[in-house]
Amino acid sequence: MAPAITLAADKLSVANTGFMLICSALVLIMTPGLAFFYGGMVRVKSTLNMLMMSFISIGIVTILWVLYGFSMAFGTDHGSIIGWENDFFGWTGIDKGDIWSGYTIPVFAFAVFQMMFAIITPALISGAIADRVKFSAWALFVVLWATVVYFPVAHWVWGTGGWAFELGVIDFAGGTAVHINAGAAALGVILVIGKRVGFKKDPMRPHSLPLVMLGAGLLWFGWFGFNAGSWLGNDDGVGSLMFVNTQIATAAAMLAWLAYEKIRHGAFTTLGAASGAVAGLVAITPSGGAVTPIGAIAVGAIAGVACAAAVGLKYKFGYDDSLDVVGVHMVGGVIGSLLIGFFASGKGQSDVEGLFYGGGLDQFWKQCAGVFAVLGYSLVASAILAFLLDKTIGMRVTEDEEVSGIDQAEHAETAYDFSGAGGGSAKATVAAPPAAESKKVDA
Amino acid sequence: MKLITAVVKPHRLDEIKEALQAFGVHGLTVTEASGYGRQRGHTEVYRGAEYTVDLVPKIRIEVLAEDDDAEQLIDVIVKAARTGKIGDGKVWSLPVETAVRVRTGERGPDAL
Numbered sequence: 001m002a003p004a005i006t007l008a009a010d011k012l013s014v015a016n017t018g019f020m021l022i023c024s025a026l027v028l029i030m031t032p033g034l035a036f037f038y039g040g041m042v043r044v045k046s047t048l049n050m051l052m053m054s055f056i057s058i059g060i061v062t063i064l065w066v067l068y069g070f071s072m073a074f075g076t077d078h079g080s081i082i083g084w085e086n087d088f089f090g091w092t093g094i095d096k097g098d099i100w101s102g103y104t105i106p107v108f109a110f111a112v113f114q115m116m117f118a119i120i121t122p123a124l125i126s127g128a129i130a131d132r133v134k135f136s137a138w139a140l141f142v143v144l145w146a147t148v149v150y151f152p153v154a155h156w157v158w159g160t161g162g163w164a165f166e167l168g169v170i171d172f173a174g175g176t177a178v179h180i181n182a183g184a185a186a187l188g189v190i191l192v193i194g195k196r197v198g199f200k201k202d203p204m205r206p207h208s209l210p211l212v213m214l215g216a217g218l219l220w221f222g223w224f225g226f227n228a229g230s231w232l233g234n235d236d237g238v239g240s241l242m243f244v245n246t247q248i249a250t251a252a253a254m255l256a257w258l259a260y261e262k263i264r265h266g267a268f269t270t271l272g273a274a275s276g277a278v279a280g281l282v283a284i285t286p287s288g289g290a291v292t293p294i295g296a297i298a299v300g301a302i303a304g305v306a307c308a309a310a311v312g313l314k315y316k317f318g319y320d321d322s323l324d325v326v327g328v329h330m331v332g333g334v335i336g337s338l339l340i341g342f343f344a345s346g347k348g349q350s351d352v353e354g355l356f357y358g359g360g361l362d363q364f365w366k367q368c369a370g371v372f373a374v375l376g377y378s379l380v381a382s383a384i385l386a387f388l389l390d391k392t393i394g395m396r397v398t399e400d401e402e403v404s405g406i407d408q409a410e411h412a413e414t415a416y417d418f419s420g421a422g423g424g425s426a427k428a429t430v431a432a433p434p435a436a437e438s439k440k441v442d443a
Numbered sequence: 444m445k446l447i448t449a450v451v452k453p454h455r456l457d458e459i460k461e462a463l464q465a466f467g468v469h470g471l472t473v474t475e476a477s478g479y480g481r482q483r484g485h486t487e488v489y490r491g492a493e494y495t496v497d498l499v500p501k502i503r504i505e506v507l508a509e510d511d512d513a514e515q516l517i518d519v520i521v522k523a524a525r526t527g528k529i530g531d532g533k534v535w536s537l538p539v540e541t542a543v544r545v546r547t548g549e550r551g552p553d554a555l
Contacts, residue, residue: 203494203495203496205487205489205494206489261488261491264491265488265491265493266488267488269488269489269490271489271490272490275490308490308491311490311491312490312491312492315492324490327490
């Protein structure tokens with residue numbers, strides 16, 4: 001996000017500010033979209049827990065971001081590793097008229113836009129640990145992970161002075177900071193907490209593919225804000241390039257995933273269409289500002305096939321990445337980030353050229369540095385956090401609760417009631433919090 | 444009296460209902476059921492993972508009949524349910540001790 005603004009910087013642009021506020025709202029809706037995308041993929045008995053794992057992130061990370069997250073990610077650089085700015089602590093020193101330095105929008109508009117990214121990134125991890133994690137442990141994990149992993153990594157990649165940013169690693173909208181980060185974290189956590197009861201043995205079919213499709217649609221829609229908004233203004237055409245490339249790569253990836261599936265498994269599946277679209281969105285996220293529309297077709301198609309192939313690895317290696325966060329987000333993010341080294345045209349966000357445009361492998365090596373540093377750090381740090389939580393409060397619900405259904409055990413609710421008969425009785429008074437014993441339902 | 448139970452393909456329900464009405468049956472109970480016989484299940488694919496679904500959706504129809512009508516009624520159901528393909532289902536009957544119409548308290552054949 002280097003400044004390349006044709007309007008006078010540090011002077012408010014009404015158009016850019018309006019655009020950025022709309023983009024912020026678009027990025028927010030991706031998190032409920034993700035909740036549906038994941039929620040439809042789990043079995044009926046854990047639908048609500050899956051929805052809530054995403055939704056709670058909106059609550060937790062919003063508060064953290066205001067208190068200290070924004071300061072850690074986008075405050076004054078300290079040692080290329082972390083930011084801090086006292087004025088940003090609790091947003092107490094930010095005036096409504098302050099302009100984000102080097103740009104044409106208020107600090108508040110920038111801060112709230114970046115807040116939405118911080119919200120969705122931990123939520124992405126939740127898909128890998130479906131059906132089996134205590135809600136309190138998850139909430140605490142979100143707090144710790146945002147603090148120890150996301151805020152620093154966002155600073156490395158996007159903060160002025162951050163080491164990856166200064167090295168010239170290109171990550172337009174979060175291929176590294178969001179998707180590789182979340183995907184690697186998912187891998188770290190599942191290696192610690194283990195598989196679902198019955199993994200590879202019981203059928204674990206998605207309970208509602210229409211919900212998955214709805215979620216994928218909301219993600220696609222919101223992603224325009226996520227990607228095009230990441231240029232923080234729209235007066236030099238880069239945001240528009242990003243917007244069209246987002247559409248193109250997503251379409252190409254959906255087609256590529258479906259073609260791969262038809263050849264390998266004999267059917268064009270609904271889940272494949274939704275997954276392919278998300279894989280394309282992930283891959284174009286880092287690269288969309290650097291490649292041409294034809295390049296976007298290539299990036300999308302490569303990501304679609306690679307992710308469709310990667311989701312099968314969990315059965316081979318025996319790790320239970322329940323909803324394929326590693327296979328789609330980590331693999332898609334790595335592919336999108338590394339392909340910049342080949343497809344950067346020099347005519348987008350900067351004059352950096354990739355191998356196919358005569359620029360040699362310079363940019364590719366820079367991308368590798370960013371990708372593997374973030375991947376390694378997130379994997380190790382997330383595994384350690386999960387390990388500490390598991391040894392203290394415990395990460396998993398009991399086997400009994402997991403098999404009966406985590407919705408009943410953790411939320412005291414049921415996702416769908418199709419019974420006309422009811423078969424219970426209502427209390428006129430508000431019940432006291434039920435004891436752990438009485439919450440348990442043997443279904 | 445006899446209780447006739449038929450487990451059949453879901454898309455034959457309308458034909459069976461019409462055939463039974465034409466025969467003079469005034470009421471029946473239908474439940475959505477699942478199971479397998481010789482047809483077995485089918486395979487579904489989710490992100491490359493294949494699931495064998497053993498249980499196939501079926502419709503379970505229950506009708507009460509007088510002893511004299513039972514055999515003929517079974518024939519009516521079988522004729523309406525048959526497609527000739529594997530998985531057409533089964534029909535069987537059991538003796539019933541008594542039946543009561545809840546509204547009036549009528550018992551036995553009068554309750555049908």
